Amino acid sequence: LGTLAVRFSDDALTQAYQSSRNLALVIASGGMIVIALVGLATGFALTRRLEKVSEAARSFARGELLVRSNVAGGDEVALLSRNFDRMADAVGEQQRQLKKQNEYIELLLDSTSEAIYGVDIDGICTFVNLACLHMLGYERQEDLIGKSTHELIHHTYPDGRAYPKELCRIRLATLQGQAAHCDDEVHWRADGSSFPVEYWSHPMYRDGELIGAVVTFFDITERKQAGKQLRQFKTTLDLTQDCVFMFDPDTLRFFYVNQGAILQVGYSAAELMRMGPLDIKPDFDEERFRALVAPMVAGDASSISFETRHRHKDGHDIAVELFLQYIAPVGEPHRFVAIVRDITERKQAEDELQRLNEELEVRVQQRTEQLLEAKVEAERANLAKSEFLSRMSHELRTPLNAILGFAQLLALKMKESEESDNVREILHAGQHLLDLINEVLDLARIESGKFSISKEPVPLLPLITDCITLIRPQAEARGIRIV
Numbered sequence: 514l515g516t517l518a519v520r521f522s523d524d525a526l527t528q529a530y531q532s533s534r535n536l537a538l539v540i541a542s543g544g545m546i547v548i549a550l551v552g553l554a555t556g557f558a559l560t561r562r563l564e565k566v567s568e569a570a571r572s573f574a575r576g577e578l579l580v581r582s583n584v585a586g587g588d589e590v591a592l593l594s595r596n597f598d599r600m601a602d603a604v605g606e607q608q609r610q611l612k613k614q615n616e617y618i619e620l621l622l623d624s625t626s627e628a629i630y631g632v633d634i635d636g637i638c639t640f641v642n643l644a645c646l647h648m649l650g651y652e653r654q655e656d657l658i659g660k661s662t663h664e665l666i667h668h669t670y671p672d673g674r675a676y677p678k679e680l681c682r683i684r685l686a687t688l689q690g691q692a693a694h695c696d697d698e699v700h701w702r703a704d705g706s707s708f709p710v711e712y713w714s715h716p717m718y719r720d721g722e723l724i725g726a727v728v729t730f731f732d733i734t735e736r737k738q739a740g741k742q743l744r745q746f747k748t749t750l751d752l753t754q755d756c757v758f759m760f761d762p763d764t765l766r767f768f769y770v771n772q773g774a775i776l777q778v779g780y781s782a783a784e785l786m787r788m789g790p791l792d793i794k795p796d797f798d799e800e801r802f803r804a805l806v807a808p809m810v811a812g813d814a815s816s817i818s819f820e821t822r823h824r825h826k827d828g829h830d831i832a833v834e835l836f837l838q839y840i841a842p843v844g845e846p847h848r849f850v851a852i853v854r855d856i857t858e859r860k861q862a863e864d865e866l867q868r869l870n871e872e873l874e875v876r877v878q879q880r881t882e883q884l885l886e887a888k889v890e891a892e893r894a895n896l897a898k899s900e901f902l903s904r905m906s907h908e909l910r911t912p913l914n915a916i917l918g919f920a921q922l923l924a925l926k927m928k929e930s931e932e933s934d935n936v937r938e939i940l941h942a943g944q945h946l947l948d949l950i951n952e953v954l955d956l957a958r959i960e961s962g963k964f965s966i967s968k969e970p971v972p973l974l975p976l977i978t979d980c981i982t983l984i985r986p987q988a989e990a991r992g993i994r995i996v
Contacts, residue, residue: 563593569601626731631717633725636662636684648732650703662728665700683714687726690716700730709733747771756853758790761846762810762839765789765799768848777833777855779826790851793823795830806849809839823853832860906954913950917943941982 619642628645630638641657649665651657657665662683686693693714699707712730716723756774760767770785778785778793791799808814816838822830834854841847920939927933981995988995 627729629729631727690723709737758851760849795824832857906950909950
């Protein structure tokens with residue numbers, strides 16, 4: 514139908530709007546200034562408190578575990594500060610516990626007599642304990658840390674050639690993540706000398722990742738020397754002529770025999786290791802044998818010795834002399850040691866000696882009977898001799914008395930004649946002969962046990978004169994003059 518147009522004037526509205534806008538701009542500008550001033554003041558205070566927390570965090574990160582922020586208040590910054598302080602306390606406590614544990618581990622490592630060092634996967638030493646330092650002759654851990662195991666372990670051949678680094682057994686085992694053990698190795702000291710060691714190497718893992726290995730070793734110089742002495746001792750036992758058996762007191766099973774024992778009974782060493790003393794002693798069963806050794810086991814006797822028999826593998830018996838000793842060292846297994854000597858030759862000699870003694874006894878008995886007969890015959894002959902001497906003495910005295918009697922008569926008639934001296938010589942000779950006959954009778958009395966003697970003074974000069982008178986005729990006949 515058409516258009517209806519209505520027109521209004523907006524001057525008043527525009528003026529009112531302009532006034533309102535200007536007022537709003539003035540109010541907004543003032544508010545922003547106030548807010549900015551308040552924000553600046555608040556931000557400055559908040560920044561200082563946050564900076565204090567940040568500084569405490571930086572100090573804590575540098576390792577100052579005792580630092581704290583200590584921001585007071587009830588806002589978020591104070592809450593952050595308290596949370597940081599609690600975290601620092603917890604971390605500090607954990608660090609102290611960890612340090613204590615590390616010190617305890619270091620104390621354990623340094624207190625053990627076994628040398629311990631750690632290596633990384635390239636075989637480079639990362640830590641050592643005091644025993645390792647002392648054994649290898651170093652003064653500080655820093656002198657060893659960083660060295661290769663190739664420098665510590667035997668790194669030259671006996672002829673002086675260099676030992677290849679890539680053949681180092683610990684390094685190879687570490688790279689492969691395997692354990693290693695060797696009881697015939699050497700380690701080198703700082704002064705260039707070496708000593709034998711036994712070592713164990715075990716791989717170390719962290720979160721499933723191989724990071725290296727820990728190596729434990731100790732000096733086996735004394736063990737090597739003891740082993741050498743033991744080998745010498747065993748060689749000595751094997752070369753000795755006596756047999757040596759060692760066996761367990763419970764099982765009665767041999768655990769050592771020397772070469773002499775093997776040769777004596779004819780069994781091999783392996784066969785004897787499955788046997789016991791009862792297997793070679795035909796005279797004993799187990800009950801009797803245990804009764805024999807019971808005093809030693811009880812401590813009432815330290816050893817016994819006796820003669821017995823050992824049975825050879827081929828069945829013949831061997832006469833032996835056995836010395837059995839019970840050894841009970843502290844901290845070691847108890848054992849019996851039997852030293853056995855073959856006395857077959859001695860037994861044969863004893864049997865032969867016994868036979869000879871029996872023969873000698875027979876001969877002695879026969880000889881004794883002969884001597885008894887001879888003694889009887891001698892006594893009979895001696896009696897006859899005594900009777901003969903007695904009879905002959907009496908028979909000789911009868912004519913001699915007549916000679917002496919008539920000589921005395923002649924002496925009386927010829928006192929002043931020239932022949933008186935000759936008669937006196939006859940009397941002296943006859944008297945001497947009478948004395949001899951009396952001495953013969955004395956011998957008979959001595960043999961019969963009826964002779965007695967008496968001490969009397971004897972004039973020496975007349976005795977000498979009589980002797981000279983008797984022997985002068987024989988001396989003069991030989992041109993000898995007796996003074």
